[in-house]
Each structure stands twice: as C-alpha cells, then as structure tokens.
Amino acid sequence: MIIDLPQKIVSRVTIRIVTLVVVIGLSAVLIFQTAVRTWHDVSELRGRLTAVQLESFRIADHIQREVLELSNYLLQYTVEGDPQDLQQFQKGTHELDLWLDAQIPKLRTAKEKEVLSRLNMAFDEYVKLAKRIEPSTGVGTSRSEALRGFSELEKDSEKILNLGYELAEAHRASLDLFLAQSKTGLARLRNVLLVSLCLLLSFGTALAVVVYREMIAPLRLKLVESQALLERQEKLVSLGMLAAGVAHEIRNPLTAIKACLFLQQKRFKPGTAEFADVELVGLEIGRLEKIVKDFLQFARPAEPEFADVEAGELLRDVQTLLRPQLEKQNIQLKAESAPRTLLHVDRQQIKQVLINLVQNSADSIKEGGTITLAVREGTRRWANRQADAVILEVADTGSGIPPEVQKRLFDPFFTTRETGTGLGLSIAARIVEKHGGALEYKTEVNRGTVFGIVLPRVRNEQARKSVAG
Numbered sequence: 001m002i003i004d005l006p007q008k009i010v011s012r013v014t015i016r017i018v019t020l021v022v023v024i025g026l027s028a029v030l031i032f033q034t035a036v037r038t039w040h041d042v043s044e045l046r047g048r049l050t051a052v053q054l055e056s057f058r059i060a061d062h063i064q065r066e067v068l069e070l071s072n073y074l075l076q077y078t079v080e081g082d083p084q085d086l087q088q089f090q091k092g093t094h095e096l097d098l099w100l101d102a103q104i105p106k107l108r109t110a111k112e113k114e115v116l117s118r119l120n121m122a123f124d125e126y127v128k129l130a131k132r133i134e135p136s137t138g139v140g141t142s143r144s145e146a147l148r149g150f151s152e153l154e155k156d157s158e159k160i161l162n163l164g165y166e167l168a169e170a171h172r173a174s175l176d177l178f179l180a181q182s183k184t185g186l187a188r189l190r191n192v193l194l195v196s197l198c199l200l201l202s203f204g205t206a207l208a209v210v211v212y213r214e215m216i217a218p219l220r221l222k223l224v225e226s227q228a229l230l231e232r233q234e235k236l237v238s239l240g241m242l243a244a245g246v247a248h249e250i251r252n253p254l255t256a257i258k259a260c261l262f263l264q265q266k267r268f269k270p271g272t273a274e275f276a277d278v279e280l281v282g283l284e285i286g287r288l289e290k291i292v293k294d295f296l297q298f299a300r301p302a303e304p305e306f307a308d309v310e311a312g313e314l315l316r317d318v319q320t321l322l323r324p325q326l327e328k329q330n331i332q333l334k335a336e337s338a339p340r341t342l343l344h345v346d347r348q349q350i351k352q353v354l355i356n357l358v359q360n361s362a363d364s365i366k367e368g369g370t371i372t373l374a375v376r377e378g379t380r381r382w383a384n385r386q387a388d389a390v391i392l393e394v395a396d397t398g399s400g401i402p403p404e405v406q407k408r409l410f411d412p413f414f415t416t417r418e419t420g421t422g423l424g425l426s427i428a429a430r431i432v433e434k435h436g437g438a439l440e441y442k443t444e445v446n447r448g449t450v451f452g453i454v455l456p457r458v459r460n461e462q463a464r465k466s467v468a469g
Helices: 007-080 083-102 110-136 143-265 273-299 311-327 347-364 424-434 461-468
Strands: 307-310 331-335 342-345 369-382 385-396 438-444 448-456
Touching (some): 007 143, 083 110, 342 347, 347 448, 424 438
16 A cells, blocks of 8 residues: 655655755764864874974074084184184084074074073173184183183083073973963864764754654554554445345345234233333334444445535534433533534534434433533645634533543444444444545543534635625
8 A cells, every 4th residue: 555645744854854964964074074184183283292392402402512512612722722623613603693593483482582582692792702712812822811711601601501491491381382272272173073973963863853753653653544444444345235235134024024013013902011012022123223224324325415504503403403302311412602604515414423423422421411512613634735624523521432442433333332233433434524524533531522523614705605694
C-alpha cells in the first residue's frame, strides 16, 4: 500500500531537512577550518617560540663574545704594541656598532628598545675611551699607565656585558608576553571548536527529531490507520454479504410467523397467560425484525438524498422526539442555541445518526444526567486542503468509554449491551462517511463522552439566502 503525505507537509518537511543539512554542513566546514587553522597556528607558534628563545641567547652571547674579543685585541695592543691588533680592534668596534643597529627592527617591546638604546650609548662611551687609550699606548708610555687605562676600559666593557644580559632578560619578558597572547589565541580557537561541535551535535539531533516527527511518525500513524481501515473495510464487505444473505433468509419466515401469531392472538382473551405468552413472542419477533433491518441497512446502506438543511433545526427535531422518553429515565436532553449554519445532507440519515448517538449516551448514564446537543464551527482537512466544517456534538455526563472498549468501538457486532446488535455506531460511521465527513469522539472515564459528526460547511450565496430566509 502506498501512503502519501499532503504536499504542503512534504514541502515544509523538505525545507526543514534541507536547512538543517546545510547548517550541519556549514558547521562541519567550520570545524574543519578551525582544526586546520589550529594546527597551523600551533606549528607557527612552535617555530616562533624556538626562534625567540634562540634569539635571546644569541644576542647576549654575541655581545659577550664580541666585547671580550675587542678587549683582548686592545689588551694585546697595549702590551705588545702591534698595529695589527689595533686594526682588528677598530674593525671589530665598527662591525659591532652596525650589528647593534641591525637589532632594532627585531625588537618587540619598549623595554627591549630602551635597553638597546642604553647599550648603544655604553658602547659609544667604550669606543671613545678606547680612542683615548690608543695614543697613550705609544713607545714612550709606561706599561703601568697603559694597564691603568685598560682597567678603566674593562669597567665599561663589563657595563656593556651587563646591558647585554639585561637585553636578553627583556627578550625573555617579550617571550612571556608572546606566550600569554598565544595561549589566549589557542583558548579562543578551542572555544570556537567546542561551540562548533556542540552546534553540530545539536543540529544533528534536531535533524533526527524533525525527520522522525515530521515524516516517520506520521507515516507510521498513517500506515497503522490505513491498515486498520483496510481490515475494517474487508470485514465490512464480508459481514455485509453475510448479513444480506442471512437477513433475506430470515425475513420471509418472520413475516409468516408474525401473521400466524396475529391470528392466534385473537383466540385468547387479554389478561390470560396464553395472551401474555403471545405478546412476548410478538415482542421478540419485533426485535428480530429490527435486527434484520439493521443487517440490511449495514449490508446495503441507502444512498443519501442531499438537501440543504439548517443544523440547529436537526438538533431541535431530535430533542423534540427523544426528550419525553429520556425524562422518564431522569435524563435531561438540552439543545444549545446554534448559529444559523447550513448543511448539505440527507436529513433523515443524519437525524438517524444523532438519535443513535443520543440513545448510546442515555445508556451510559446510570442515575440521572444530562445530554447536550450543540453545533460547533471549525476547520478540518478535506481532500488534502483545510476547509470550514460544522460539528454536530452530542455530549453526555455518563461513565465514559473504557480504553479496552475504545479499541473496538466501531467494529461491527461489537457491543457492551445484552440486547444490542453492535451495528449502531458502525452504521452511523458509514452514513457520515457517505456524506464526506467523519465521526469523532472524546471521552474520559467517569466524566462523560462527546461525539462529533464532522460535516463540510455550505458556503455559497444561495445557501446564505436560504439560511437568512
């Protein structure tokens, strides 16, 4: 069996599913890009961290090595007086000065730049002092005087070395700042990744819920309803054929028996035991005729003869017909004031359905109660589209319908009454279906039941004039 959902529902569900799939895809792309970016940033941070660490030590080591080498050249020149040592010293000071200037673009913080500026000034003082020492290291200069000048130069070189270490420490501080910024960036990337994963899981769950709720669940429900309807239709066809055959075979003998009983009844006097027996047989024959009539109506329901009928008038007719009988059972039958609403129905058939529902309500009321007839307006889906509907309601204050009875409520020949045929609701449901409507109910045990005959509403100009008249 092929089950189709309404086109609007399919379109709505399709839009939701496509939207969720797109969002899930974008979330997956975001997660992938975040992971790639995180991996790239971690690799870059590792490389930069290594470079910064090496740079700190390299600067301090280079300054220390160069200053010590320059001092060594100057010391050799002071002791030995070799002009080549002086040339090496002058060349080294020039190269170190250029090297210090080249470090300026590599510095990141104000502290590093400030230390490097002080280092440049100290190096300039060192060079000036060395130039003053150079002439004093001539041939006529005593060794003690030369060493005394070199000792002063050593103090400046130590100052330069200390500033080199201070520059290295400033580099380390810059490294700490860099690490803190890196941790903040990684934490941000981690949060983005976690949020993306949560979104992906949320939208995936939402997709599963939408698919189940909007497609699988309705399909399952519709499948169950269709299977139940198919089984019911097959049962109705089989029972209808059987009922027609049985009713036809029983009806003729019953007619003959009833005629003979009528003749026999004339022989007995009223009040005698024989007369009472004949009356009892007559009542049972009448009950058999009703059962046969129900069978025939169930097997071959008459086609509706449609006409415009005012809904409130139907309720008033049923109230007038059944109220005297129900008052004897201490049951009050009310009819609420109804709006002037027109129906296009078979008057007698719908009245028969209402009578059947009222009688069922009366049977469910044990010790007095109320049955209320009312007309409601609403909307229902007719032929895969939403349209106006009229609901004829029969509400009672009875005992309600137990759950185990609800499952078989419309099954033919199922009844909870000893004298019932179990065909009343089945026939009522078939009549309403032939009118293009549906028979609905709401019930609560020990609180009561509301049956509703849902029928299409007439909405044309002629109908409005008819109601107004």
